[in-house]
Every structure is written in C-alpha cells, then in structure tokens.
Amino acid sequence: MxxxxxxxxxxxxxxxxxxxxxxxxxxxxxxxxxxxxxxxxxxxxxxxxxxxxxxxxxxxxxxxxxxxxxxxxxxxxxxxxxxxxxxxxxxxxxxxxxxxxxxxxxxxxxxxxxxxxxxxxxxxxxxxxxxxxxxxxxxxxxxxxxxxxxxxxxxxxxxxxxxxxxxxxxxxxxxxxFRLIPPKLLSSYLSELCDKESVAIEPAALPLVVRAGAGSARDSLSVLDQLIGGAGSDGVTYALASGLLGYTPDTLLDDVIDAFAAGDGASIFGVVDRVIETGQDPRRFTEDLLRRLRDLVIISAVPDAPASGLIDVAEDAGERLVAQAARFGAAELSRAADLVATGLTEMRGATAPRLLLELICARVLLPGADGNDGVMARLDRLERRMAIPGQVAAVPAAQPTAASATTTPQPTPVSRPEPPGEAEPLAAAPPEPMPEPTPDPGPMPELTPDPGPDPGPDPGPDPGPAAVVSTGSTEVGGVLALVDVRRLWPDIVEAVKARRRLTWIHLTQHAQVVAVDATTLTLGFSNAGARESFDGGGSAEIVRQAAIDVVGSDWKVETIVDPGAQPAATASPVTPAPSPEPTVGVEPPVAAEPPAQADPAAVAAAREAIQQTRAPGSTNDRDPATDPRAAADAEAHPDDDDIDSSGLAGAELLQQQLGAEVIEEIKHP
The missing domain is CATH 3.40.50.300 (P-loop containing nucleotide triphosphate hydrolases)
Structure with a gap:
C-alpha cells in the first residue's frame, strides 16, 4: 500500500x-x-x-x-x-x-x-x-x-x-x-484539517505548530504532518509538540516568571540548571522567555488580550498569563524584556550560553543595577507591597480627642506567644519586660502570671509577627503568593500555638503549605491519620483565625494527603530588646536538671491547675475511664488539654501543658 x-x-x-x-x-x-x-x-x-x-x-x-x-x-x-x-x-x-x-x-x-x-x-x-x-x-x-x-x-x-x-x-x-498568514487564521485552518484527518489535537499544541510554521502554510502543514505521524492514541498532545519541536515547556516558563515576581534567586537558578540538565538549548529557552515576557507586557497594557485574540494562547494559558502579569509593574516587565532581548543578541556565537543566561537572570533580579529603568522597577515593587494587607496602619473609627491629637499613633500590638522552651516560671517570675514607647517605664508589671487563656495586649509596641508581614511580599491586591505564605508560615504557626498546642503539633510535625490563592489555603499532611485528626478536631478554624491575625487574609483551610510533605521548622517571632530598667525583687531563673523520675506531687499540681482553667461542665471534667460519654466525647473531640493520654509526667507535663520552667526541684522526706 x-x-x-x-x-x-x-x-x-x-x-x-x-x-x-x-x-x-x-x-x-x-x-x-x-x-x-x-x-x-x-x-x-x-x-x-x-x-x-x-x-x-x-x-x-x-x-x-x-x-x-x-x-x-x-x-x-x-x-x-x-x-x-x-x-x-x-x-x-x-x-x-x-x-x-x-x-x-x-x-x-x-x-x-x-x-x-x-x-x-x-x-x-x-x-x-x-x-x-x-x-x-x-x-x-x-x-x-x-x-x-x-x-x-x-x-x-x-x-x-x-x-x-x-x-x-x-x-x-x-x-x-503575498504576506505571511496571520496566526489566528492559520490556527483555525490547521484545526479544520485535523478534523478532516480525524486526528485529535490539544488546543495548547496548536500555537506551537503555528509558531513553528512562522506564518507559512506549507511549513505549518509539514510540521503538523510530522506530529500526526508520531502521535499515539491520544492524538497530538502538548507534550509531544513541545518535545518534538524543541520548545520550552510552559511549566519551566511559569516557574521562572513566578521566581522573578518573588525575587527568588534560588528558584531562578534552579530552573536554569533544569534547562541544562534536560538537554535543552539555552538560546531557545531565552527566546521562549522573551516571548513570554512580550505576552506579559501586552497583557499588562491590555488585560483582555487573550480573550480578544491579541495574543494566540489557549484559554487556560491566557488566565495564567493574566495572573502573572498582575504580579509585575509595567516598568518592571519592560525592563526585564529589554534585558532578555539584549542577552539573546549577545548569545549569538557565544561559547558559554549557560553563563550568559545566568547573568541575564542576575540582571533581572537586581533592579538597581541599571539607570532609570531600574528605579522605575523598584517603584513598581514598592507600590505592590503597599497594596498588601498589613502594610498601611488602620485608621481608628473614633474621632481623635484633643489629648491624642498631638500624640504619635502607635501600631496595634499583637499578642506574641512564648517560643518553645522559654516559658514563664510557675509562680515566681513576672512576664518578659517589654520596651516602652517613652522614657517613662510605667508601673511595674504584675508578678504573678494570669492563668486565663487569653491575656490582654501588652502595653509596649511589640512588632510581633505582623512586622514580618509588612516586608518581602510580591503580590498585588492583597493576594499573597505561595513563596510569601511559606515565608510567613512560621509566624502563623506560632500564633496557632497560643490557641491550641495540639494543632501546633500537627503543623510542626506533619503539615506544610502546598497551595494558596485569594480564598483557599491548602495544607499537605504526610499521612492520612494526621490529616483526619486535624480535620476532626476543628484545627482548620484555629489556623484560619491565626492567619487572619498574622497575615490579614481570611482563607478557607483545606487539607490533602501529601506523602512528600516536609514540615519546616517554625521560627521564633521577633523578640523586642530587653528593658533597660532592672527587675526588682525577682531572681533570675536558674536552669535545673530534669528529675530522673516523675514527681507525684508535681503531676497532681499540674492536673489541678489544668482543671481550674477549664470551662465548667466541659467534657474534660468527667473521667473517661469511668464515664462512657466522656470517653466518647474525648475520642470524637481530641484536645490538647487532655493530659490523661499525653504520656507525659512531671517536669515534661508542666513544661508542655502550662508552659512552665522548673526552677528548682525540692525533695520531700
């Protein structure tokens, strides 16, 4: 035949x-x-x-x-x-x-x-x-x-x-x-031919064929003929077209654009390494990157460019490009495109194209390296940061009084939980002194800690985690990027610790942030059991409230099972400088060696203290060993206050449950 x-x-x-x-x-x-x-x-x-x-x-x-x-x-x-x-x-x-x-x-x-x-x-x-x-x-x-x-x-x-x-x-x-055939018309023509040939072709693959044909009908048909000849049962796919024609996959371009927007140098140079390791041509990658920046420049000026056909991309790709363009300023995009275009010209005949590609990326990451374009790019970044929640201080609703009219407004204090291992002594040491906004140190703080679960705000201007929120973000309109959320995640985890330690343990040992958008925060858990315990105990609401306090974003918290989840170590919140005034009448705590065995008196004291902090009539007031209803409630609603199943005793129990630090162990005869 x-x-x-x-x-x-x-x-x-x-x-x-x-x-x-x-x-x-x-x-x-x-x-x-x-x-x-x-x-x-x-x-x-x-x-x-x-x-x-x-x-x-x-x-x-x-x-x-x-x-x-x-x-x-x-x-x-x-x-x-x-x-x-x-x-x-x-x-x-x-x-x-x-x-x-x-x-x-x-x-x-x-x-x-x-x-x-x-x-x-x-x-x-x-x-x-x-x-x-x-x-x-x-x-x-x-x-x-x-x-x-x-x-x-x-x-x-x-x-x-x-x-x-x-x-x-x-x-x-x-x-x-005669002229070159317009891409939109040529794409429609190729789609009709595929229907006549009864060959399926993905919408994302058509622009690659048109691009390879460069406006020539004969060349485009030759490329399409080659792809049809090598297609399998799925037809002409994007993966087949990009691999056979040698174009950079969209995933690599998305990664490098997101890294440019976030100023993440590690991710950018990681993408360059992937380009080289997968055998792709650095010149072709640079050309594809320039085309992507060109599309973003057009979308920045004409937001509906993908829908109107001004740029020829698939529908899902158009939505992704619109989101990427929103993360840059017009001057920043134009500057990046100019740098990549200049670098692409320098690559012609170069003996070390990878080196030039890395230098191009370094120039794009450093807005101050050139003249007016760099200044405009830096202004774009500052304007985007000012648009993030937490950047501008909230204006009080009440009218200012005569006394407050001459007083410099102070930022709203944020309650800062104690880092692990630095809890207050049981009943001797006062709270950690806070710096005062004026030379007057004010009244002495109370010497006994408040056993209530929700202490009032400190008088000092403690920056807390909110100080971290006001820097380093690169998103527009209050929508944080994944890299920003991961940077702020330790502060959210510390805020969760002040509310419920069981949720804090889940986050530090089993979970990590895997995705985020304007409405949803997705957490990945290393195993199904940890995820079920997190969802069944109402921990999602705890994380949501903590995110509102720290970041200012009201996210719906969703969970998935991600076996590759590697929880990052939580960072301690910003600690203010100690007060120059010495603390009177209080001896500094002296670290002591933990007891070799559990002290029954200390266990009883800890249980009694925990019972005093519980709400009357709570399920924890009943003994699960003798009350079946209490046992069922404890199983259905696990709480970090349940010390009966904690497996801890003595100093460990006091330290985890009450946040205490053992000063000295007294042996009773």
Missing part, C-alpha cells in the same frame, strides 16, 4: 477561494479574470510557503478554462483536470526552476520555444519559480520577449526576493506581494 501524500500536497488549493490569508491578492486577480483584463506578465513575491506558486497554477487553470473568462476554474474541462491536485499536468503550462535554469542559455532556449502556439489550450503559460536566481544576462535575454510577447504567451514570475529581479523586468509586470 502506497504511503499517503504529504498534507501540503493533499490540501493544496485548487481555486482562489481556497487560498487563505491572501485576500488582498486573490480578489483583484479574480476580478481581472472575470472581466477579461489579464495582463501578459505577473510578479508574485512574498515569503516561502505563502501560496505564490499555487496561485500561479490557479491563474493558469483559470486562463485556459473552457468557460473563460471566469474568476475560478470550473474543474471539469480537460485543462482544469490536467492542472488539478494530483493531475498529470498540461503541456501548455511550463514550470521552470530558475535556481537551476537561470543562465543566459536557458533564457535563449525559452525565447525560441515561446513563439510556438499552444498545443491544446488558449495560452502558453510560463511559471518561473525563484525568479531572483535568474542571472542578469538571462533577464536581458528575456527582456524583449517579456516586453512584447506574442498574443498566446503569458509569464508568471514567483520570487521571495523581488528586489533582486531586474528592474526592467519588474517594471513590465503586475506585482502582487
């Missing part, structure tokens, strides 16, 4: 109406044919694969059609069938390749044969392809024949370089310039 013809031969147009993207040429030609106003010589010029030779054949068919003058050949007469797609050809239509027949001897031979009348048709038509390859002597030999041909003779010159055609020849022809 013979192999099928190539796509560009099977679907070669047979009429002017089938030629796509050249209406400025085909419509005047159809009008001239219909009105019998055809010239004796034509010059078709334009890029390769745009339909010059095909249009010359259609013009020859229409000239020799038995129903002429007609705008389009009938397709039924002998001449039309001879010149049809797959036809044997006509003896009266002669195609000459000037690349191999452009000498003066070939021109003289053509001139001698041209005076003979056509055998079967009305006209003898010469189609001279690659006409710019004809030598000057050859053109001079044809000059008199082209200027005053016999009535039965017609010339059609086709060339990609009309400036190289002898001006005396060019001035005696009707010149029709």
């Amino acid at each position: 013979d192999a099928p013809l190539a796509l560009y031969r099977r679907y070669r147009p047979e009429t002017f109406t089938e030629v796509i993207g050249q209406d400025h040429v085909t419509e005047p030609l159809r009008a001239a044919l219909a009105g019998n106003r055809v010239n004796h010589a034509y010059l078709f010029s334009g890029p390769r694969g745009c339909g010059k030779t095909t249009s010359a054949r259609i013009l020859a068919r229409a000239l020799n059609c038995e129903q002429a003058p007609v705008a389009d050949p009938c397709g039924e007469c002998d001449s039309c069938r001879d010149l049809a797609r797959g036809g044997p050809g006509s003896i009266d239509v002669i195609e000459i390749d000037a690349a191999s027949h452009g000498g003066v001897d070939d021109a003289r031979d053509l001139r001698e044969k041209a005076f003979f009348a056509p055998v079967r048709s009305r006209y003898k038509v010469y189609i001279i392809d690659e006409a710019h390859m004809v030598t000057t002597q050859g053109f001079n030999a044809l000059l008199k024949l082209v200027e005053e041909p016999p009535p039965h003779l017609r010339f059609i010159f086709a060339t990609t370089e009309p400036d190289k055609v002898l001006p005396t020849i060019r001035s005696r022809t009707h010149h029709y310039p």
Whole structure:
C-alpha cells in the first residue's frame, strides 16, 4: 500500500477561494479574470510557503478554462483536470526552476520555444519559480520577449526576493506581494484539517505548530504532518509538540516568571540548571522567555488580550498569563524584556550560553543595577507591597480627642506567644519586660502570671509577627503568593500555638503549605491519620483565625494527603530588646536538671491547675475511664488539654501543658 501524500500536497488549493490569508491578492486577480483584463506578465513575491506558486497554477487553470473568462476554474474541462491536485499536468503550462535554469542559455532556449502556439489550450503559460536566481544576462535575454510577447504567451514570475529581479523586468509586470498568514487564521485552518484527518489535537499544541510554521502554510502543514505521524492514541498532545519541536515547556516558563515576581534567586537558578540538565538549548529557552515576557507586557497594557485574540494562547494559558502579569509593574516587565532581548543578541556565537543566561537572570533580579529603568522597577515593587494587607496602619473609627491629637499613633500590638522552651516560671517570675514607647517605664508589671487563656495586649509596641508581614511580599491586591505564605508560615504557626498546642503539633510535625490563592489555603499532611485528626478536631478554624491575625487574609483551610510533605521548622517571632530598667525583687531563673523520675506531687499540681482553667461542665471534667460519654466525647473531640493520654509526667507535663520552667526541684522526706 502506497504511503499517503504529504498534507501540503493533499490540501493544496485548487481555486482562489481556497487560498487563505491572501485576500488582498486573490480578489483583484479574480476580478481581472472575470472581466477579461489579464495582463501578459505577473510578479508574485512574498515569503516561502505563502501560496505564490499555487496561485500561479490557479491563474493558469483559470486562463485556459473552457468557460473563460471566469474568476475560478470550473474543474471539469480537460485543462482544469490536467492542472488539478494530483493531475498529470498540461503541456501548455511550463514550470521552470530558475535556481537551476537561470543562465543566459536557458533564457535563449525559452525565447525560441515561446513563439510556438499552444498545443491544446488558449495560452502558453510560463511559471518561473525563484525568479531572483535568474542571472542578469538571462533577464536581458528575456527582456524583449517579456516586453512584447506574442498574443498566446503569458509569464508568471514567483520570487521571495523581488528586489533582486531586474528592474526592467519588474517594471513590465503586475506585482502582487503575498504576506505571511496571520496566526489566528492559520490556527483555525490547521484545526479544520485535523478534523478532516480525524486526528485529535490539544488546543495548547496548536500555537506551537503555528509558531513553528512562522506564518507559512506549507511549513505549518509539514510540521503538523510530522506530529500526526508520531502521535499515539491520544492524538497530538502538548507534550509531544513541545518535545518534538524543541520548545520550552510552559511549566519551566511559569516557574521562572513566578521566581522573578518573588525575587527568588534560588528558584531562578534552579530552573536554569533544569534547562541544562534536560538537554535543552539555552538560546531557545531565552527566546521562549522573551516571548513570554512580550505576552506579559501586552497583557499588562491590555488585560483582555487573550480573550480578544491579541495574543494566540489557549484559554487556560491566557488566565495564567493574566495572573502573572498582575504580579509585575509595567516598568518592571519592560525592563526585564529589554534585558532578555539584549542577552539573546549577545548569545549569538557565544561559547558559554549557560553563563550568559545566568547573568541575564542576575540582571533581572537586581533592579538597581541599571539607570532609570531600574528605579522605575523598584517603584513598581514598592507600590505592590503597599497594596498588601498589613502594610498601611488602620485608621481608628473614633474621632481623635484633643489629648491624642498631638500624640504619635502607635501600631496595634499583637499578642506574641512564648517560643518553645522559654516559658514563664510557675509562680515566681513576672512576664518578659517589654520596651516602652517613652522614657517613662510605667508601673511595674504584675508578678504573678494570669492563668486565663487569653491575656490582654501588652502595653509596649511589640512588632510581633505582623512586622514580618509588612516586608518581602510580591503580590498585588492583597493576594499573597505561595513563596510569601511559606515565608510567613512560621509566624502563623506560632500564633496557632497560643490557641491550641495540639494543632501546633500537627503543623510542626506533619503539615506544610502546598497551595494558596485569594480564598483557599491548602495544607499537605504526610499521612492520612494526621490529616483526619486535624480535620476532626476543628484545627482548620484555629489556623484560619491565626492567619487572619498574622497575615490579614481570611482563607478557607483545606487539607490533602501529601506523602512528600516536609514540615519546616517554625521560627521564633521577633523578640523586642530587653528593658533597660532592672527587675526588682525577682531572681533570675536558674536552669535545673530534669528529675530522673516523675514527681507525684508535681503531676497532681499540674492536673489541678489544668482543671481550674477549664470551662465548667466541659467534657474534660468527667473521667473517661469511668464515664462512657466522656470517653466518647474525648475520642470524637481530641484536645490538647487532655493530659490523661499525653504520656507525659512531671517536669515534661508542666513544661508542655502550662508552659512552665522548673526552677528548682525540692525533695520531700
């Protein structure tokens, strides 16, 4: 069985109406044919694969059609069938390749044969392809024949370089310039051909085929033919197209753009390393990155560019590009595109393209490295940071009084939980001293700690985790990026610790942030048991409240099982400088060695203290060992205050449950 013809031969147009993207040429030609106003010589010029030779054949068919003058050949007469797609050809239509027949001897031979009348048709038509390859002597030999041909003779010159055609020849022809086919029109045409061939193709793969074809119908059909030949049962997929055509996958471009937006140098150079390790060409990666930045620049100026067809991308890719463009300023995007374009020019002929690519990325990461463009890029970043919640101090609702009108407003204090291992002594040490906003230290703090679960705000201007929120973010409109949330995650975890230690243990030992958007925070747990315990105990609400206090974002907390979750160690919140005033009457705590065994008196004291802090009538007031209802409630609602199942005793129990630190152990006789 013979192999099928190539796509560009099977679907070669047979009429002017089938030629796509050249209406400025085909419509005047159809009008001239219909009105019998055809010239004796034509010059078709334009890029390769745009339909010059095909249009010359259609013009020859229409000239020799038995129903002429007609705008389009009938397709039924002998001449039309001879010149049809797959036809044997006509003896009266002669195609000459000037690349191999452009000498003066070939021109003289053509001139001698041209005076003979056509055998079967009305006209003898010469189609001279690659006409710019004809030598000057050859053109001079044809000059008199082209200027005053016999009535039965017609010339059609086709060339990609009309400036190289002898001006005396060019001035005696009707010149029709062909153009590249628009990407949107070419993409629609290729999709129709895939339907005719019964081949499935992913929408994201079509732009790659159009890009590889570079506006040429023939080249695009050749690329599509190659992809169809190598496609499996799923058809032409994006992965097949990007891998076979050598383009950078969108995932790599998304990673490097997100890293540029976040100023994350580690991620950027990691992407460069992946490009090299996977065997991709650094020059092609740089070119693809420049194209992505070009799309973002356009979207920054025209937000609906993907929907209006201003840029040719799939629908899901368009939404992703709009979100990426929103994370940059116009000056920042323009500066990055200029740097990448300059670097791409420098890469031509470079012996170390990876080095140049890394230098390009370093320049983009450093806005102050160049002149006015760098200053504008830095201003863009500052404006985006000011738009994040927590950057601007809230204005009090009440009217200021006369006394407060002259007082500098203080930021709202945030209660800061104690870091692990630095809890207060049981009943001797006062709270950690806080710096006062004025030289007056104020009244002495209370010496006994408040056993209540929610202490009031400290009088001092403790920055707390909120101070971390006001720096380092790179998102617009109050929507934090994943890299920003992971940077602020230790402060959220510390805020959770002040509310419920069981939730804090889950976050520090089993969970990490895997995704975030404007409404949802997704946590990944290392195993299903930890996730079920987290969801069943109401810990999601604890995390939501902590995120509101620390970040200012009201997220819905969702959980998934992520075996690769690696919880990051929580960072201690910002600790203010100690007060210069010495603490009177309180001895500094002295660390003591933990007891070798559990102290029954200490256990009893801890249990009694915990019972005093519980709400009356809570399920923890009942003994799960004797009360079945209490046992069921404890199993359905696990709480970190349940010390019966903690497995701890003595100093460990006091330290974890009450946040205490053992000063000295007293042995009773």
